[in-house]
Amino acid sequence: MNGEVSPERPATSIIRRIAKELKETKARGGKIVVVAGPAVIHTGAAPHLARMAELGYVDALLSGNALAVHDIEYALYGTSLGVELEEGGSKKEPRNHISAINEVIKAGSMKALVDAGRVKSGIFYQLTVRGIPYALAGSIRDDGPIPEVIKDSGKAQVRYRELVKDADFVLMLASTLHSIAVGNMLPSTVKVVCVDINPAVVTKLSDRGTSQAVGIVSDVGAFVPLLIVELEKLG
Amino acid sequence: MNGEVSPERPATSIIRRIAKELKETKARGGKIVVVAGPAVIHTGAAPHLARMAELGYVDALLSGNALAVHDIEYALYGTSLGVELEEGGSKKEPRNHISAINEVIKAGSMKALVDAGRVKSGIFYQLTVRGIPYALAGSIRDDGPIPEVIKDSGKAQVRYRELVKDADFVLMLASTLHSIAVGNMLPSTVKVVCVDINPAVVTKLSDRGTSQAVGIVSDVGAFVPLLIVELEKLG
Amino acid sequence: MNGEVSPERPATSIIRRIAKELKETKARGGKIVVVAGPAVIHTGAAPHLARMAELGYVDALLSGNALAVHDIEYALYGTSLGVELEEGGSKKEPRNHISAINEVIKAGSMKALVDAGRVKSGIFYQLTVRGIPYALAGSIRDDGPIPEVIKDSGKAQVRYRELVKDADFVLMLASTLHSIAVGNMLPSTVKVVCVDINPAVVTKLSDRGTSQAVGIVSDVGAFVPLLIVELEKLG
Amino acid sequence: MNGEVSPERPATSIIRRIAKELKETKARGGKIVVVAGPAVIHTGAAPHLARMAELGYVDALLSGNALAVHDIEYALYGTSLGVELEEGGSKKEPRNHISAINEVIKAGSMKALVDAGRVKSGIFYQLTVRGIPYALAGSIRDDGPIPEVIKDSGKAQVRYRELVKDADFVLMLASTLHSIAVGNMLPSTVKVVCVDINPAVVTKLSDRGTSQAVGIVSDVGAFVPLLIVELEKLG
Incomplete structure (x- = not known):
């Protein structure tokens, strides 16, 4: 991580640089892999990560059950763990979380919900x-989980490895568990950007000696929207 | 802080709400006070805080020597503690920090540097x-300090109190020391928004029982630029 | 967590109180469950947690692959991830980590290594x-894993539930993943103490509304040794 | 800080090493300076730091108003900011904080309270x-302050410099403000150990290039008591 683990770094210019590198990677047909934790949803960054995929900057996504469940809950009900994100976190509908899980299980998959026009x-x-x-890796803390989750940790690792193969740029967003897993799978030549609000997580990832890695102590809820602003400026 | 101290909150909708409240406060002639630490500069948020002042959303600023020195260093040389902010933190000119202090001391004040067209x-x-x-409060860790700094802590408190008097909205940005000082001076009816990347700081401020306070665990380097985007949208 | 999530709490008196409650729980035949993350090893707390088991204060342990691998590595070679713990982290033998995994796999289980007098x-x-x-729950970031690890997340949850059933006191040590999993399985009447150096983790666990929970922002590397000192004083 | 900023380090062996170095420094007539923030009191470490002075391991103390006020409050009433430390933080007497300040002001100094047998x-x-x-440096957030506090930041720096002159070992305990101030005053040959629960503070101090510095992410409330245990073992 080249020692760039301090929160005291110029976020906007770093984000501009990352946007430029993402665009260059895309332009030359490179593969961009995003690793994301559920904080992406709780912090309100989900519509922005969705937009990033829409703009063509996501070639594979690695995560777990929680991100998917929260994303579907938000798509179906506008809440995350029952909290209304648009209203700044005031109203609560705690049952929405379980309902979202049940809807996916009933439909058979998230794809089925999309195909049926529900999501x-x-x-x-x-x-x-x-x-x-x-790829969604199962974990001991999963609610549900939804059918797409790979419950066997060995099989999940195999699928993760398939998706990170030939990656040129890996963007890790607020996910200690999945980011460390992916960090262990990457050759040191792959460009890695890791964003987390906890400096200890960023330091831990940097200790692994991935020479192309940049660690950024920031809030994904503000970081990802700013990244999209920059990506859209680049056209 | 109403328990809103978790990093897992929707940053963008909270920022939108804060922008709206700032606009309403301004519209009815209310007083907006900003408390800011040097991380505002290091994280690259300075041009955005400057823009906030330009847009009329700052009626008083409370800080210390470091914010001013870093701001002048950035205005004169484009660096913060010798690091080039625009280049994402690669080049270094460690002497710029001392030079900036010397320039202010030589000119007599930051105002003199502005009047002379230097800044x-x-x-x-x-x-x-x-x-x-x-008001710039002196502290044991000051380099310099520059002439505007009030070195006597008692006199600094008097000046701080004058400036927060009749405040309607206080925005605290990444400054534990000054934020706690100001928190102690405010009646509980004043609207306070505290942004810091360290959840312990946000919790500490919330423990003080300021009932109108909102604590946000975020990165000012990404938070302030997004706030300006929202303020400009509101016109 | 009753608002006790600030790092600014008197650690020694809290530890004394916890020691007393553990002793009372044990005295009346209550069940004590420990949830532990790998930081217990890295911070040097492992011999102290082992001592806690020796003193009869552990009735079940819930963790993952990493704790077990690091513990066996330490028992076989005196290192954790190749770092010599006793020397304060100076020498490095990075291969010890993989060797420890291979030794367990070859022997068939940790029990076999113990029975053979190796550990x-x-x-x-x-x-x-x-x-x-x-119970050791598998996860996407496991190296190995060793044979005792339950790779299927659903089966791991079943086994975790069996072990936390009838728990009277749950001590969570530096393990976000497993602690949140266990927190979801517990009725709100169970006494829970959660120790983590990251205030956000402690806050997150407290948000779950477990009314008997106490959150402590501390370093398990210093907390657990002090807890053992107090437990031994109680006899 | 030699990269030793991760929380994942063996606390007990590091503490043992520090105890040994403190003893060696004392044995050869070296000067030990302690820099301490108010968290030393809130976390219950005060009696242990007092014991460290009693054992002859403190040759000078650098701090601010809050440490002194909380220490006197604890000596007079057994509370810190009105919270009873011995009872684990349950009862509250918020007026004790102000009373302690008033007692020192009335007596004229902490020394006068000691001489009168009150403390x-x-x-x-x-x-x-x-x-x-x-030396107690004044700051904008001081309540009181008590008479011993040096309110002028320039004069406080002069006094700090006098006390750190010829220091051989500097122990920084949970005080960002004073630790950074002292770090700026020290030649890089002085042995520095910095303990703070916030990894960002430890990283920031390590960025200053003090080559003899060791950064430890830990809880002073548990760290200092363990250090005393080790110092007493050494006799």
Whole structure:
């Protein structure tokens, strides 16, 4: 991570640089892999990550059950863990979380919900309609989980490895568990950008000696929207 | 802080709400006070805070020596503690920090540098040309300090109190020291928004029982630029 | 967590209180469950957690692959991820980590290594010789994993639930993933103490409304040794 | 800080090493300077820091108003900011904080309270009866302050410099403000150990290039008691 783990770095110019590198990677046909934790949803960054996929900057997504469940909950009900995101977190509908899980289980998959016109927005909507592959690794803390989740950790690792193969740029967003897993799978030549609000997570990832890695201590809820602003400026 | 201290909150909708409240406060002639730490500069948020002043959303600024020195260094040389912010933190000119201090001391004040046409941008440029009052409290860790700094802590408290008097909205940006000082001076009826990347700081401020306070665990380097985007949308 | 999530709490008196409650729980035949992350090893707390088991204060342990691998590595070679713990982290033998995994796989289980007299100390040595049950949940970031790990997340949840059933006191040590999983399985009447150096983790666990929970922002590397000092004082 | 900024380090062996170095420094007549923030009190470490002075391991103390006020409050009433430390933080007497300040102001100094037999324990009791010098730097957030506080930041820096002159070992405990100030005053040959629960503070201090510095992400409330255990073992 080249020692760039301090929160005291110029976020806007770093974001501009990352946007430029993403555009260059895309322009030369490179592969962009995003690793994302559920904080992407809670912090309100989901519509922006969905937009990133829409703009063609996501070639594969690696995550777990929680991101998918929260994304579907948000697409169906406008809430995340029952909290209304648009209203700044005031109203609560705690049952929406379980309902979202049940809807996916009933339909059989998130794809089935998209095909049936039930889910019309969000990260997994964009991935589905664009045929962008994703892998959801199971974990001990999963609610549900939804059918797409790979419950066997060995099989999940195999699928993760398939999707990160030939990656040129990996963007890790607020996910300690999945980011460390992916970090272990990458050759040191792959460009990695890791964004997390916890400096200890960023330091831990940097300790692994991935020489092409940049660690950024920031809030994905503000970082991802700004990244989209820059990507859209680049056209 | 109403328990809103988790990083897992929708940043963009909270920022939208804050922008709206700032606009309403301004519209009815209310007083907006900003408390800011040096991380505002290091994270690249300075041009955005300067823009906030330009847009009329800053009626007083409370800070210390470091913010001013870094702001002048950036205005004179484009660096912060010798690091080139625009280039994403690669080049280094460690002497710029001391040079900036010496330039202010030689000129007699930041105002003199602005009047002489030496400083043409930045937070203190905007405050100076608009006649917006500010107070810089001295501290044991000051380099310099520059002449505007009030070295006596008792006198600094008096000046701080004068400037927060009749405040309607206080925005605290990444400054534990000054934010706690100001928090102690405010009646509980004043609207307070505190943004810091360290959840412990936000929790500490919330423990003080300021009932109108909202704590946001975020990165000011991404938060302030997004706030300006929203303020400009509101016109 | 009753608002007790600030780092600014008197650690020694809280630890004394917890020691007293653990002793009372044990005295009346209550069940004590420990949830532990790999930081327990890295921070040097492993011999102290092993001692806690030896003293009869652990009735079940819930964790993952990393804790077990690091514990066996430490028992076999005196290192954790190749770093010599006793020397304060100076020398490095990066291959020890993989060797430890291979030794367990070759032997068939940690129990086999203990039975063969190869592993003579550590957390899992104490659990094995005392017949204390444990469950290791698989995860996407596992190296190995060793045979005892339950790779299917659904089956791991079933086993976790069996072990936390009838728990009277749950001590969570530096493990976000497993602690949140266990928190979701517990009725709100169970006494929970959660220790983590990251205030956001402690806040997140407290948001779940477990009314008997106490959150402590501390370093398990210093917290657990002090807890053992207090437990030994109580006799 | 030699990269030793991760929380994942073996606390007990590091503490043992520090205890050994403190003893060696003392044995050869070296000067030990402690820099301490108010968290030393809130976390319950005060009696242990007082004991460290009693054992002869403190040759000078650098801090601010808050540490002294909280220490006197604890000596007079057994509370810190009105919270009873011994009871684990349950009862509250918010007026004790102001009363402690008033008692010192009335007496004229902490020394006068000690001489009058009013204050019989605590950090400043030990410093006073042993004639160990200390400097308290004023700051914008001071309540009171008490008479010993040096309100002028320039004069406080002069006094700090006098006390750190010829220091051989500097122990920084949970005080960002004073630690950064002292870090700026030290030649890079002085041994520095910095303990803070916030990894960003430890990283920031390490960025300053003090080559003899060791950064430890830990909880002073558990760290200092363990350090005393080790110092007492060494005799």
